Amino acid sequence: MTADPAVPAGPLTGPATPGESPETMRTRVAALLGRSRDRSTALTALDDGELAAQHSPLMSPLVWDLAHIGSMEELWLVRDVGGREPLRPEIDGLYDAFQHSRSSRVELPLLTPAEARGYVAEVRDKALDALHRSPLRGRRLEAEGFAFGMIVQHEQQHDETMLATHQLRSGGPVLDAAPPPRPAGAVDPAAEVLVPAGPFEMGTSAEPWALDNERPAHVVDLPAFRIDVHPVTNGAFAAFVDAGGYDDPRLWTDAGWAHRTEEGLVAPRFWSRDSDGTWWRRRFGVVERVPDDEPVVHVSFHEAQAYARWVGKRLPTEAEWEKAARHDPATGRSRRFPWGDDEPRAEHANLGQRHLQPAPVGSYPAGASALGVQQMVGDVWEWCDSGWHPYPGFSVFPYPEYSEVFFGGDYAVLRGGSFGTDPAAIRATFRNWDHPIRRQIFAGFRLVRDAGV
Numbered sequence: 001m002t003a004d005p006a007v008p009a010g011p012l013t014g015p016a017t018p019g020e021s022p023e024t025m026r027t028r029v030a031a032l033l034g035r036s037r038d039r040s041t042a043l044t045a046l047d048d049g050e051l052a053a054q055h056s057p058l059m060s061p062l063v064w065d066l067a068h069i070g071s072m073e074e075l076w077l078v079r080d081v082g083g084r085e086p087l088r089p090e091i092d093g094l095y096d097a098f099q100h101s102r103s104s105r106v107e108l109p110l111l112t113p114a115e116a117r118g119y120v121a122e123v124r125d126k127a128l129d130a131l132h133r134s135p136l137r138g139r140r141l142e143a144e145g146f147a148f149g150m151i152v153q154h155e156q157q158h159d160e161t162m163l164a165t166h167q168l169r170s171g172g173p174v175l176d177a178a179p180p181p182r183p184a185g186a187v188d189p190a191a192e193v194l195v196p197a198g199p200f201e202m203g204t205s206a207e208p209w210a211l212d213n214e215r216p217a218h219v220v221d222l223p224a225f226r227i228d229v230h231p232v233t234n235g236a237f238a239a240f241v242d243a244g245g246y247d248d249p250r251l252w253t254d255a256g257w258a259h260r261t262e263e264g265l266v267a268p269r270f271w272s273r274d275s276d277g278t279w280w281r282r283r284f285g286v287v288e289r290v291p292d293d294e295p296v297v298h299v300s301f302h303e304a305q306a307y308a309r310w311v312g313k314r315l316p317t318e319a320e321w322e323k324a325a326r327h328d329p330a331t332g333r334s335r336r337f338p339w340g341d342d343e344p345r346a347e348h349a350n351l352g353q354r355h356l357q358p359a360p361v362g363s364y365p366a367g368a369s370a371l372g373v374q375q376m377v378g379d380v381w382e383w384c385d386s387g388w389h390p391y392p393g394f395s396v397f398p399y400p401e402y403s404e405v406f407f408g409g410d411y412a413v414l415r416g417g418s419f420g421t422d423p424a425a426i427r428a429t430f431r432n433w434d435h436p437i438r439r440q441i442f443a444g445f446r447l448v449r450d451a452g453v
Contacts, residue, residue, distance in 0.1 A: 014343030014423040016149055016208040022136040029131055029148040032424050036155040037124060039353065039422070040069060043162045044113070046174065051113045054106040055169040058440055062165055063113050064095070064105045065158045070120035071095035073127050073151050076398075081147050082130030087122060098401055127151070141398055149209030149424075150398075156422035163353065163420045164440050166284055167270070173285030180350055180359030180419075187362030189233050189293070193372045194451060195320070197224040200327040201334040202319055203391050204429045213403040214429045216393045220319045224451035227316060227324045229374055230361035231382065231446045232307065235292030237299070238279055240307050241267050251309045256302030259437050269298040269439040284356050293360040295380045295444045301412040301436035304383045304445040313447040318386035318413045318431070320448055325377070325416070325428045328370040337428050338369035338376045344423040349378030351423045358419055358444070377426060380444030381414040388413060388433040411435060418442035 016025060044051055044066050051063040060068075071092065078084050086092075093099055094108050111119060134142050141147045166175055198221065204210045205217040246266050249257045259265070267273070270282045271290060279290040299307075301315075308314050316324070326334040335341060339348050348367035350359045358379040368374045376382070388411035396404050411433040417426035420442050434441060 015153075015425075015427060016145055017341075017343070018144075018206050018208055020144070020208070025136050025145045026131060029145050029152070030128065032152045033124070033127070033131075033148070033155075036152055036159065036422070036424075037120075039159045040066060040120075040155060040162075043159055043166065043175075044117075048113045050169070052106075052110070054103070055165050056440070057103040059161070059165040059168060060102045060105045061110070062162055063116050064108075064110055065162050065165075066113075067091070067111045067116040067119060068095040068097065069155050069158050070116070070123045072154050073120070074123045076141075076147050077127040077130050077151055078123060081134055081142060082126060084126055084130075087126075088119060144208035146209060147398075150211070153209065153211070153425040156425040159353075159422070160418070160420040160425075160442075164442065168440055169285075171285060175284050175356060177354060177356045180355040180357060181363045182360050183362035183365075185362075187230070187293070187360075189230055189236065189361055191229040192226045192449075193229055193324075195222075195225050195227055195324050195327070195371060196329060197222065197451075200323045202322050202326075202429075204427075207336070207427060207429060210427070210429060211402060211431075212394065212397045213390065213431050215395075216391065218392050220323070222319060222323055225316075225320055225448050226451055227320065227371075227373055227448045228313075228446040229372060231295035231358075231375060231380055231444050232304075233292060233361055234279075234290045234294050234296045237268065237296040237307060238290065238292070240310050242277075243310070245306060245310050248310075251306040252302065253305060255436070256305060259300075259302055260306075263437075265300075265303070268296060268303070271298075291360070295358045295361060295375070297358055297380050297418075297442055297444050298439050299444060300439045301383045303439075305385070308445075308447050311447065313449045315383055315385040315445060316448040318384040318415065321376075321382065321384050321415045322428065324371060324373045325369050330370065335370065335428065337367075338373065339367050344377065344426070349375070349417075349423075350419045351378040351417060351421055351426065353420050353422075355419055358442075376416050377428065378417055378421065379419055380416075380442055381418050381421075381432060382416045383443060383445045384413040384415055386413045387411065406433065414441075414443055 044062055052061050054061050074087055136145050137143055199219045201217050202220045203214055203217045272280050280287055281290045325338045344351055349364055364375055390407055414432040
């Protein structure tokens with residue numbers, strides 16, 4: 001059985017743009033809700049046993065994710081925006097992510113796959129009715145379609161989580177997608193560019209569907225630095241492994257070395273080496289040689305930091321990453337996306353699960369930032385050397401459990417999205433975060449150095 005949840009070729013529909021009319025917004029939202037559900041359906045096109053199983057203690061059963069998607073949609077679009085009575089109030093607690101850890105959800109009396117599919121379909125019918133009736137103006141939750149955009153992003157975020165669950169499951173492949181494009185000419189994976197000193201506008205106060213942790217826009221002044229044009233590749237990271245990088249505690253922080261030792265880490269997750277020294281990886285049920293020219297993926301913050309020390313560089317701060325991605329020195333303004341303000345298209349970035357792997361570095365020159373940095377959106381989430389904190393002037397909206405309750409933990413920031421991130425759920429201001437030990441996520445990194453070094 002093969003499922004292909006890839007986004008159709010051609011222009012990709014992204015998040016709402018500032019100033020859209022309610023009519024245009026309504027059309028956009030309906031299309032995005034449909035695309036999100038098509039992807040959720042494809043990712044859950046498995047037999048009931050596979051859907052109800054827990055493929056890793058790090059992840060929920062896929063059937064929990066599916067019903068949780070419906071539960072959030074019912075809460076915000078059916079009950080709140082639509083003003084309807086609850087459909088299944090007795091299951092609210094089962095699908096509250098804060099009441100049950102991922103590892104414990106398999107023990108809950110969850111909806112069966114058939115029940116979950118029926119539930120999300122019923123919710124969707126009523127959510128579309130709410131979309132038809134909402135003025136998409138007025139109160140903040142409905143203005144510019146925010147609640148609908150929030151739910152589109154929520155479903156797509158869980159789709160990416162379910163994609164990570166597919167990577168963790170054992171057995172043969174059940175997903176399929178075309179291979180990514182290759183660069184047209186020669187690429188220098190060691191290329192870097194200078195980001196000039198000075199202020200830039202970080203975050204946003206104008207993006208209609210920006211989430212609370214992206215707000216408000218504020219000025220940050222940074223010294224000059226140099227950033228790699230491309231993310232670190234598999235080939236470069238394999239050289240670190242082969243040089244004994246995992247065996248040298250001088251390259252690791254105390255926390256990183258303790259984790260590396262406790263878990264016995266020797267290479268990126270899903271890599272293995274045969275007797276002649278060739279590196280192989282398991283990718284969605286397929287075992288294949290590790291391609292040297294793709295961005296490395298499935299590495300933790302600790303591994304990224306150790307590699308950076310090995311080459312004499314460092315991870316970028318979150319502000320450095322965003323300036324390199326958004327700042328246009330010719331105009332002094334910050335762009336919505338690295339390539340400009342236009343929503344993502346296929347030539348800009350590897351997004352939307354069109355491909356089931358990162359593309360080789362240099363594959364998306366049309367997606368370069370004003371400063372010439374490539375592949376900052378899509379391919380792999382990029383670890384930043386910044387903790388998870390609110391911006392100055394942060395305020396909760398519409399609920400604290402999305403961002404606020406996580407501030408100040410041991411989390412590290414990730415930016416840019418991955419090949420599994422949908423265009424509607426990413427922009428150059430989007431902020432992600434996770435524990436620095438996490439490796440199941442589609443995370444890689446790029447490096448910076450001070451301008452005078």
